[in-house]
Amino acid sequence: MSDAYDVVCVGGAAIGAAVAYYLTENPDFDGTVGIIEPDPSYELAQTSRAQNSIREQFSHPVNIAISQYGLDFIDNFVENTEVEGQAPELNYRGTGYLFLAGTDDDLALFHEQMLVQHECGAMTRMLTPAEVAAEFPYMDATQIVGARMGTMREGSFDGWAFFQGYRQRAIHSGATYITDRVIDIDIAAGRATGVVLESGRRIAAGHVVNAAGPRARLIAEMVGLDLPVEPRARTSFVFDCRTKIEHNVPLTITPEGVHFRREQHHFMTGAVPDPDPAIAYDDWDVRPDEFEEQIWPTVAKYVPVFDQIGQVTAWGGQYAYNTLDHNLIIGAAPEVANFIFANGFSGHGLQQGPAVGRAVNELITYGEFRTIDMSVLSYERIRRNEPVHEKVVI
Ligand SMILES: Cc1cc2nc3c(=O)[nH]c(=O)nc-3n(C[C@H](O)[C@H](O)[C@H](O)COP(=O)(O)OP(=O)(O)OC[C@H]3O[C@@H](n4cnc5c(N)ncnc54)[C@H](O)[C@@H]3O)c2cc1C
The missing domain is CATH 3.50.50.60 (FAD/NAD(P)-binding domain)
Incomplete structure (x- = not known):
């Protein structure tokens, strides 16, 4: 070599x-x-x-x-990664991202950002609570003052x-x-x-x-x-919901910073820990309390059927966090x-x-x-x- x-x-x-x-x-x-x-x-x-x-x-x-x-x-x-006629299966799901606004200040900021996004060709759109309720009927839109939705180009893979x-x-x-x-x-x-x-x-x-x-x-x-740059703990959780949701579940971000999205027959979620200190380089542990204390109450607030969910699995992760x-x-x-x-x-x-x-x-x-x-x-x-x-x- x-x-x-x-x-x-x-x-x-x-x-x-x-x-x-x-x-x-x-x-x-x-x-x-x-x-x-x-x-x-x-x-x-x-x-x-x-x-x-x-x-x-x-x-x-x-x-x-x-x-x-x-x-x-x-x-x-496929074309970009093909080797001798074979490429991995990416399984891309275009669902969009949905950012929920909890206050008028959130809404004003989302709107300002939307104008920048439009200038860059990202055709995001603002939604009223009534529009959120119509498009995502599983959601309790009384908890929000509005939202911003991306195009279906955004998604997971x-x-x-x-x-x-x-x-x-x-x-x-x-x-x-x-x-x-x-x-x-x-x-x-x-x-x-x-x-x-x-x-x-x-x-x-x-x-x-x-x-x-x-x-x-x-x-x-x-x-x-x-x-x-320092390691910060980020735990991922997968949960099951007793009630089936038939509609699109975009990657949704709540005003509290909890996010969730559909993952096959389940849902994937995570949050920013509070507090959020630097961790040791070899710390890849799950923070189990986050699910019960931070994530579950928050997701159930916006999606009432998430009141009845069960954790399927969880894994620890690290962000390479730029503190500036x-x-x-x-x-x-x-x-x-x-x-x-x-x-x-x-x-x-x-x-x-x-x-x-x-x-x-x-x-x-x-x-x-x-x-x-x-x-x-x-x-x-x-x-x-x-x-x-x-x-x-x-
Ligand atoms: C919970 C979680 C959710 C995320 N979700 C998303 C998402 O939805 N979308 C998105 O775009 N990104 C997401 N990310 C971020 C994304 O995973 C990372 O930004 C990306 O994987 C960074 O890749 P990397 O190669 O820089 O780092 P890593 O994947 O950490 O790779 C670094 C590599 O360097 C090697 N290494 C370390 N020290 C040495 C050394 N001394 N010599 C040689 N090699 C060394 C390690 O072994 C390792 O393989 C998420 C991350 C986490 C933790």
């Missing part, structure tokens, strides 16, 4: 695989790609613990554009198939996965020259990409940079010009994977963004302490 790659990705889950995919698909890139990933099962990666949905309803144009490209990628998923689609295609196109862990990064004259692996092996690199999810800060420290502004950090810092961040996605790294993989490939191949200009999401904003205000965070 080679001991030098033009590009080395630290981490080979959704983001590392997307970077490898776009580099190996790009005819202008003629280098080699090595991906260092210690856990081929991905048991402890966010990618295999996500809730697998995609939306256009962001408030910042760059996030809307990033997810719209994710939707385009999904539209052509099989996240594992999504990730494996571009991982398998990248491997087929020549990317090399190496089962090992990066424990250090060599630096010389302001450049990352290679990575040191747990096995003792050293691999020289032309560029190093930080795709280590919740552990991204540890990788940044290896090149002497600070990164405001919850948004992606992409690109290099001047101190180490060939060390590229793709970190801090919080709850939307799967849907952002295609656009981010393509953008990192552009930075490496051309030295600039060529499609979506993501410079507003650069590492420099961290240093300047200038958050990107994305108000639609779940």
